[in-house]
Amino acid sequence: MNMIQALNDAHKVAMRADEDIVVFGEDAGYFGGVFRVTEGLQQEFGKQRAFDAPISENGIAATAVGMAAYGLKPVIEIQFADYIYPAYDQIVSEVAKMRYRTAGEWTMPMVIRSPYGGGIYGGQTHSQSPESLFTHIAGLKVVVPSTPYDAKGLLLAAIEDPDPVIFFEPKRIYNGPFGGHHDQPVEAWAKRPEAEVPEGHYTVPLGKANVVREGEALTVLAYGTMVHVAKTAMEEAGIDAEILDLRTLVPLDIEAIEASVKKTGRCLIVHEAPRTSGFGAELSALVTERCFYHLEAPVERVTGWDTPYPHSYEWTYFPGPARIKKALEKVMAQ
Template sequence: MNMIEAINSAHKVMMARDPDVVVFGEDVGYFGGVFRATAGLQEQFGKQRCFDAPISEGGIVGTAVGMAAYGLKPLIEIQFADYIYPGYDQIVSEVARMRYRTAGEWTMPMVIRSPYGGGIFGGQTHSQSPEALFTHVAGLKVVIPSTPYDAKGLLIAAIEDPDPVVFFEPKRIYNGPFDGHHDRPVTPWAKRPEAQVPDDYYTVPLGQARIAREGAELTVITYGTMVHVAVAAAEDNGVDAEVIDLRTLVPLDIKTIEASVKKTGRVLVVQEATRTSGFGAELAALVQERCFYHLEAPVERVAGWDTPYPHAYEWAYFPGPKRLKMALEKVMAD
């Protein structure tokens, strides 16, 4: 399966397994989603369990809050992460706080799915990476898969979690992994082991990182699309780098990070989002706090520009092979 097919499979498995799972959002019903992630759900499970919502992200999230408090498990789609801001107040003020404000009497077993990041020349309103805004909100879990296998397993785990999960899907790798080279064809998922996705039920635990590439000289900490860019950069430049795919930003698998950094002594953090106040800054701070005496060089960061997303310069905005090569050389030279 590619990532879209894996996400679709997770929907079907959980809707068949649990009658409380309800799917809705903009164009997710009859049309099957703008990226086809919900294709066939309405036909298979009916309009009561998979239906289209008005163009009102605040209304979509607010309705899901009521459903979750009632005991259902809403699985909602925000068509693009850039559209999530009208629903941000509901997410911060209601979704994230419900367990705390009711002293645990009510939970919010809901998942907010959304395609995020660049790669489709969508410009400023279809390409943003707002994950840091949600990692800062206590009460939310934030998940970003990088492979079809993880996408399905993490989504099922998120649906079963009693607390709210924001599930960002890197749309640049929906159909195939992305190594950052503009002129290099994308390797289809079908030719990669991470695409061997079981048809039936399985989970990937939240809060458990994956070693995407083992190494001993340097640790690269990243997530989503940038996992593939980091692995390609290490292999292209002959650096024995260990690449950590976080999978979930909250909860964070700090033990895997610590173990790797104490082994290598050098750290590069990579994110697609803008640099200032990005999640990479939190990662750099945690490494400094927990592994300072094991570091052989300062922690280096590679990120997107501190600018609104540039449509015409999308490939320059991406942390790509050239920028990662420079960062790898800098860390190794110190």
């Protein structure tokens, strides 16, 4: 399966097992979503459980709050992460706070899914990576899968979690991985182990990182699309690097990060979002606080630019193998 198919299958597995799960969003019902992640759900489960919503992200989130408070398990789709900002007030003020403000009497068993990041030449309004805005909000969990296997297992785990989960889906790898070169073919994707998605129910635990490549010289921390870009860069550079796919940003598997950095003594962080106040800044601080006396060089970051998302220069904006290799050489030379 590619990631779209894996996510679609996760919806079906969950909805067949639990009648309280409802799915809705802009074009998420009859049409099956812009990227077809919810395709076929309305046909199988009916309009009461898979339906379209008006163009009102604030209303979509607010409706989900009421549903979750009264026993349903909404899985809502924000059509693009760039559209999530009108719903930010509801997410921050209601969704994230409900368990605390009711002393645990009410939970918010809901998932907010959204395609995020670049890869489709969507420009400023269809390509943003706002994950750090949600990792800063206490009460939210934040997930970013990088493979079809993880996407299905993490989404099922998120749906079953009693607390709200922000689930960002890297649209650049919806149909297969890109190693950082825009002309790289993806025909070999189906042959990769990550594309083997089991039928039926399974979960990938939230808060558990995955070592996708073991190494001794350097630790690379990445998530989503950048996991594949980092792997390509390591292969081209010929460096014995260990790559950690974080998978969930909140809760963060700090133990795995700490163990890896203490082993290698060097750390490189890669993410697509802008550099300033990006999640890489938090990762850098954590690594420095916990591994300072084991570091052989300062922590290095490779990120997007601190600019509005460019349209025609999308592939220059992406942290690619060339930029990562330059950072690797800098870290390894110290």
